[in-house]
Amino acid sequence: MKIYLNILHVLLILVGMSSCKKEKEALAPSDIDITYHVPQGNNPFDQTIVNYYENYGSYLLYKFNERDAYWTPTGWRKPVVGSAGSWSVGAEVIAAEQSAIPAQLDLLDKSFFSLYPQSFLKQFLPVKILLCSKVDSIYTAYIFNPTYTATKGIKKVPAYYSYDNIAVNYGDATINQMSNAEKLAFLARVNQVFFQSINERALIKPSTEFINSADYSTSNASQAVAYGKGIIPSYTSSITPVSDWNAYVMAMVTLSEADLNRSVANTNTSAVGILNPTKDTNGLIKKRYNMVRNYFINTYQVDLQAIGNKSRGL
Structure with a gap:
């Protein structure tokens, strides 16, 4: 009886393994080629x-x-x-x-x-x-x-x-x-979406220096309060060191230094004017801007602001 039960147990295992194998084969998208090859022609x-x-x-x-x-x-x-x-x-x-x-x-x-x-x-x-x-x-x-x-x-x-x-x-x-304007718009957009892809894939993390340079533990009652702390995303959003870092990156890539230094009301949530004392009341935005810019220059030999300047024809 014991031998019979052991044989039955082995048979059940083998049947189960066979079913699993068939199920996996059925689920596998074998008809879809997800590989890519170049060249695609002989041009x-x-x-x-x-x-x-x-x-x-x-x-x-x-x-x-x-x-x-x-x-x-x-x-x-x-x-x-x-x-x-x-x-x-x-x-x-x-x-x-x-x-x-x-x-x-x-x-x-x-x-x-x-x-x-x-x-x-x-x-x-x-x-x-x-x-x-x-x-x-x-x-x-x-x-x-x-x-x-x-x-x-x-x-x-x-x-x-x-x-x-x-x-x-x-x-x-x-x-x-x-036109020249269309070429500049192309340059601005393709570099913008490149860094969007980097940010959404979370490939570059905020530096420790950047994270420790602002108070994220307390809420911001207004945009002016956020700017005063060196934080530049909209104060109504869920702000984290990552979202703040990404906002600095996108500000440099999409705007010129002249745009960033323009005087704009501190109720305005766009990145325009973030380096001007009207928004940067305590000088902390400029300090943190330099942290991000220098990080990319020193780590990757990429000057984000040079890209933003170029997108504006400078």
């Missing part, structure tokens, strides 16, 4: 793309599918319309026209790659850069006809970040008609 510009991959470890793709553009571990990010007519936030993208890719790569090099050391890009670039002929930011807009009705809002943007990719625009004939 002269494909070698440039291969060189970027070899230097930075990021794939520049001009052939991609919806999964490449919209999939994330927490859900699909392709904008969709709801039952009430409202749209989910996101971007719609279309792959670049191959005839425009040489000019697009040149624009990307001048506006982005050339601004950083190779080591920084290799460490912090997302997996993919999608070369696009269209990058449209989608949002909910409202029209009055005859009552307010939700509708699809569309805004062309130079670049957009989503999970593991940055989609860049102007991969079509419009690249040959770009």
Whole structure:
């Protein structure tokens, strides 16, 4: 009897293992290829793309599918319309026209790659850069006809970040008609979303010096109180050392020194004027600004403010 029970026990284990194996095989998305390869063709510009991959470890793709553009571990990010007519936030993208890719790569090099050391890009670039002929930011807009009705809002943007990719625009004939203002807007946006990707992936932490230089333990009754403590995000938000650090980074990347030194009321929550005594009443913002700027210069040889100045044509 004991021998019989042991044999039965072994058989049950084997059946269970077989069921688990079949279940895992059924769940595996074997029909989806999530690997990327370059070159994607035999055009002269494909070698440039291969060189970027070899230097930075990021794939520049001009052939991609919806999964490449919209999939994330927490859900699909392709904008969709709801039952009430409202749209989910996101971007719609279309792959670049191959005839425009040489000019697009040149624009990307001048506006982005050339601004950083190779080591920084290799460490912090997302997996993919999608070369696009269209990058449209989608949002909910409202029209009055005859009552307010939700509708699809569309805004062309130079670049957009989503999970593991940055989609860049102007991969079509419009690249040959770009004004200087549009080129500056492209530079500003692509660098902004690059640091957005770094911040959202939590790849660069605030320094200990920065964390210890402000009081995060007490609440702020007003924006002026927050500025007086050297804290620059909106005082109504949930402020942490990380969100404060990220706000300093984005202020430098997106604004010039002239913008930051402009006199603006201390009730204003934008980063404009944070280095002016009107907002920086105790000189703490300037002190902490230098901490962040010097950290990036000393650690990564990247001057964030030089990028912000360049985005303003300086």
